[in-house]
Amino acid sequence: RINSDGKPAAFQPPPKPVIIDKQKQREERRFLSPEFIPPRGRTDPLKYYIERKDMIQRRKVFNIPEFYVGHILAVTTADPYANGKVNRFVGICIQRGGKGLGATFVLRNVIEDQGVEMCYELYSPRIQAIEVLKLEKRLDDNLLYLRDALPEYSTFDMNMKPVSRLEHEEIPVNKLQVRMKPKPWSKRWERPKYNVKGIKFELPEKKMEEAQKWSQPWLEFDMLREYDTSKIEEKIWKEVSEELKK
Amino acid sequence: QGLLRRSVSHSFLSFPSNTGACRAIQKLTRVRVVDNSALGNTPYHRPPKCIHVYNKTGVGKVGDKILLAIKGEKKKALIVGHKMPGPTMTPRFDSNNVVLIEDNGNPIGTRIKTPIPYILRQREGEFSKVLAIARNFV
Numbered sequence: 416r417i418n419s420d421g422k423p424a425a426f427q428p429p430p431k432p433v434i435i436d437k438q439k440q441r442e443e444r445r446f447l448s449p450e451f452i453p454p455r456g457r458t459d460p461l462k463y464y465i466e467r468k469d470m471i472q473r474r475k476v477f478n479i480p481e482f483y484v485g486h487i488l489a490v491t492t493a494d495p496y497a498n499g500k501v502n503r504f505v506g507i508c509i510q511r512g513g514k515g516l517g518a519t520f521v522l523r524n525v526i527e528d529q530g531v532e533m534c535y536e537l538y539s540p541r542i543q544a545i546e547v548l549k550l551e552k553r554l555d556d557n558l559l560y561l562r563d564a565l566p567e568y569s570t571f572d573m574n575m576k577p578v579s580r581l582e583h584e585e586i587p588v589n590k591l592q593v594r595m596k597p598k599p600w601s602k603r604w605e606r607p608k609y610n611v612k613g614i615k616f617e618l619p620e621k622k623m624e625e626a627q628k629w630s631q632p633w634l635e636f637d638m639l640r641e642y643d644t645s646k647i648e649e650k651i652w653k654e655v656s657e658e659l660k661k
Numbered sequence: 662q663g664l665l666r667r668s669v670s671h672s673f674l675s676f677p678s679n680t681g682a683c684r685a686i687q688k689l690t691r692v693r694v695v696d697n698s699a700l701g702n703t704p705y706h707r708p709p710k711c712i713h714v715y716n717k718t719g720v721g722k723v724g725d726k727i728l729l730a731i732k733g734e735k736k737k738a739l740i741v742g743h744k745m746p747g748p749t750m751t752p753r754f755d756s757n758n759v760v761l762i763e764d765n766g767n768p769i770g771t772r773i774k775t776p777i778p779y780i781l782r783q784r785e786g787e788f789s790k791v792l793a794i795a796r797n798f799v
Contacts, residue, residue, distance in 0.1 A: 492750065496782035497798065504799065519749060529775040530755030531799055534746065541750065562755065 446481045447652045449511060450518030450537065455642045466515040467651070471658045473516075473538050480545060484508050485553035485589065487571055488522060490535055491544045504533050505548065505573050509558040523561055525570040530562065549578045552588045554612040563600040564593045564614075607631075685745045686711055686721040692729065692759040695741060696770025696794070701761055705732045709759075722747065724781055724788070729759065736769075737762050739791060741777050752778050752799045760791055768794055 451470070453463040473479075482488060487507050494502040506522030509532070513519045518537045523530065535542060548571075561569050568591075592615035595604075604611050605623060607630040616623060634640070686692060691708040694701030701709070712735070713728035714721040721727050721740050729738045739762050742754035761769040768791045776799040781788050 494779050496779045502779060502799075526776045526799070527774050527797060529742075529758070531776060532746075532753045532755075533751075533799070534749045534753070536749050539750070 445652055447648055447655065448479070448481070448518075450514050451651050451655060452514070452644050452648060454514050463515065467655065468658075469516060470538060471655060474659065477542070479537060480547050482508060482547050482550075483552050483586065484511060484555070484557055485551050486547055487549040487551070487575070489546045489548055489575075490522065490533075490542060492535070492541045493543055494541075501543065503573070505571055505575060506531075506533065507558065507561070507569060507571060509561055523558075523569050524573075525566045526573070528566065530566065530569060546577060548575050550580050550586050552586050554588065554590060555610075558613070559602070560593065560595070560600075560604045560609075560611055560614055563604065564595050568593050684720075685743045686725075686727060686740055686757050686759075687714060687719050688712060690757060692738070692757045694731070694738070694761055695758045695773055695775045696760050696768060697772045697774075698761050698770035700731055700734070700736065700769065703732070723751070723778055724784060726762070727759070729761070731761075737764060739788065741773075741781065742775075751780060752776070762791070766790065770794065772796065
């Protein structure tokens with residue numbers, strides 16, 4: 416390169432590349448598994464502290480991925496009675512229950528026109544691998560109504576390939592409205608106490624209004640039922656993320 | 662009118678979608694025969710019902726033998742899955758499944774399409790013939 420003077424120009428270094436630190440971006444999305452949050456009660460927090468240490472110890476050895484209700488998971492467990500000693504089950508997570516080391520999640524699938532649900536313990540040493548096949552949140556916290564929905568909504572191929580997801584921050588929410596089998600159902604899902612948003616009710620208007628008779632609008636203002644977990648979550652999140660980094 | 666509404670299907674070939682409480686199998690529970698035997702699959706105006714459970718308690722879980730009343734006959738059967746949630750790591754089925762069996766343990770049908778829990782393999786000696794005709798395991 417020659418300047419307007421005729422002398423060679425000074426060396427100009429190329430522009431610095433913009434580094435997008437994906438690690439930082441991921442950490443900004445904090446996800447604390449719900450079983451870490453201690454239930455409301457009068458037990459000594461020491462008990463939960465010791466339990467959390469055991470949970471973190473297990474997580475260091477075995478990776479438990481982040482998943483919500485509505486994800487499609489494949490779980491391989493060690494089974495002494497299966498040929499090959501390994502048992503693989505694919506299903507949609509309908510419910511996550513329990514706190515501490517006894518935390519469970521229930522996977523549902525329909526195999527050969529028969530609905531099967533398996534309840535797994537997250538921290539059980541029999542589990543050998545958990546893969547998330549499809550990341551998808553649903554409108555509800557628990558999808559127990561899938562038992563009364565048409566079986567097409569719970570069928571998933573056993574040899575499903577994992578759907579690749581980019582490292583985005585948002586997990587997509589599937590606003591699917593599920594169609595139900597004809598009544599009677601195992602629970603009266605139209606009643607407001609279940610607060611189900613993911614069903615397409617094809618009931619007559621009269622039934623829907625009749626169901627509203629059982630609504631309890633005073634529940635959300637009940638102060639004795641309040642359990643604010645934001646501060647507890649922050650503390651536990653800091654503790655857990657520090658321990659996991661070691 | 663109410664009676665008609667209770668029974669979802671007239672011929673009880675399609676599985677009984679009774680949405681009652683989830684209990685294991687006991688006397689008078691309606692069950693679903695899962696193998697391809699003629700007795701289990703021909704339609705009848707009454708569903709197959711359990712009349713006795715061969716157990717100390719009257720409640721039958723997976724792997725228990727029961728006496729079934731089908732088409733006016735008594736037949737023994739083996740429970741392969743029930744609606745009640747069992748211990749964790751065991752599957753819970755959406756219907757009470759049963760496989761027809763002879764007195765000596767030989768299954769009457771020749772094929773079982775629905776999935777069978779792996780727990781039954783623990784008692785391989787008693788149920789080897791039933792496990793041999795099963796196709797899918799869970």
